[in-house]
Amino acid sequence: MTNRQAKLMQGNEACLEGAIAAGMRFFAGYPITPSTEIAEGASERLPLVGGKFIQMEDEIGSMAAVIGASLAGLKAMTATSGPGMSLKLENLGYASLTEIPCVIVNVQRGGPSTGLPTSPAQADIMQARWGAHGDHPAIALYPNSVSEAYSVTVTAFNLAEKYRMPVILLMDEVIGHMRERVVLPDENELQIIDRTKASVPPEEYLPYKADPDGGVPEMPAFGEGYRYHVTGLIHSENGFPTTDAEKTAILLNRLMKKIDNNLDDIIKYQEDSLDDAEIVLIAYGSTARSAKSAMDMAREQGIAVGLFRPITIWPFAEDKVKEIAGKAKKIIVPEMNLGQYRYEIERAAAGKCEVIGINRADGEIITPEDIFEKIKGVL
């Protein structure tokens, strides 16, 4: 499919198209607003491209089916929102430990609990990092437009396959339901990464053999003759359970180093007018759109405001934020939650500059005017 024409698309739709372009051929889900269009779209599109869709009995089962399908060799995804995301966490942890590539889309809505089903929120930021129990690596990405919903979904699959881990794609109700004119890239121009298959014959294959310094093990599919074991228990490189302290430490360190050694590859962000900025806005997702408008309003009045927009939410762009904190006078963090990312930014800023939040968790978006007022207030 070459697709150069401009199209009017919804964020959720662009996410699905990005997933299919990235090679997604399996989707398991359970309906929940505001993510449902992704499942509906997948049920229609996947059989047309030789893929598989299934509506499972709940989100626990959806996440399980996604992992099973990935082990059987298909690129797999699920999509949900708050209450469903909470249910995904059990098997998200399983995918982290067993290193099964997959993508989990969380189109955030107001919480906690059933919360505000049709209103936007950005309140699952910390859940995306620490939701599953136990120490585990995390990658979470967050687009801010319909066209990015497409491209960042492709990136999510690439990172999942490259580092053999679940990748969370965060969106919010605004991005998921917004319609924009987009020009999708030519599929031939996309860089698509696939997991590394086994390079050795079955008798030499060890499913979790990799450089202890952040290496990623090779992954043949079930049915390809390798007959290996996968368990959610701590395991040694042969895949079988162990309680040995040293082997446990080696495994957990390797999982964390997959991220820590590759920050430059994983962390993506957008910088806007940071060079002379005295006030820096740090914002992500739909709130970054308001922040951009507020920045333009301030610049028109001669106020030196810049914008730093993380696209990779986790791992955290620590070095970059430290650098900003060393130069700017103030950092303002608008987010549709009660200050989740701000904690992380404050930690990195370590007192070098003041970090101020603009926070709403009432189902209303943060407007450019809200941010502009705050900018004027802190001058």
Next chain:
Amino acid sequence: MTSNLVKSYFRMDKLPHIWCPGCGHGIVTRAVIKAIDELELDKDKVCIVSGIGCSSRAPGYLDFNTLHTTHGRALAFATGIKHANPDLEVIVITGDGDCSAIGGNHLIHAARRNIGITAVAFNNNIYGMTGGQYSPTTPTGDKGTTAPYGNIDKGFDICKLAQAAGASYTARGTVYHAQLLTRLIKNGILNKGFSIIDAVSVCPTYYGRKNKKGDAVKMMEWLKDHAVNVAAAAKLPEEKLAGKFLIGELYHNPQPEYTEEYKKITESLRRG
């Protein structure tokens, strides 16, 4: 002395297993591999998926594609595997707690879809791995570490549950009737849709001890004395069946299988 069957299908270097002396789970595991052997299935195409529990440890010892998942979720993982690649022979090993308590929802929905998976429930009427708490198949009145005064819950009949939900094959065997159990598993695998075999096992360590059922041998004798084959039961008067339970093929009614139905949609779209 190790049998050829064990040598051919066990990962010998992973033995000894974790099971207690007298545990019935080894007998059920043997019945599973015997069924696979008799059907001459290609090892590379067999996936054994389990949840969490003593029973669910079995796949680790078996030389197939093996997946030890989370508690109760084996059937949902297995659904993903089977749907993604219907050429794989997917067998689920689960416990009574694993499949009928925490995994009860996945059980009824796998049955409802009639997806081509064969589930073998190692049913020892107790939560073995966590030390003997009552499960959804602990008989009313029996004891567990969380039912010190006797269990007031009513038990599930796993086969009836699965049949009502849409399974196309249900059967019950026991660890005393090992050859029958093998045959039932074999027929379950041959059935195209969702099959469940309720494999009545024994846990002398917890269920046996808590309920003064004697050692493993006594518990096996109890199975022998209380199991009645469905064929024989049909000819017996009601009163002779009191306190007994049925074994054998309980239900077999071939129905369209999920992944084949999905394939039909894909093919019609391709033609269309």
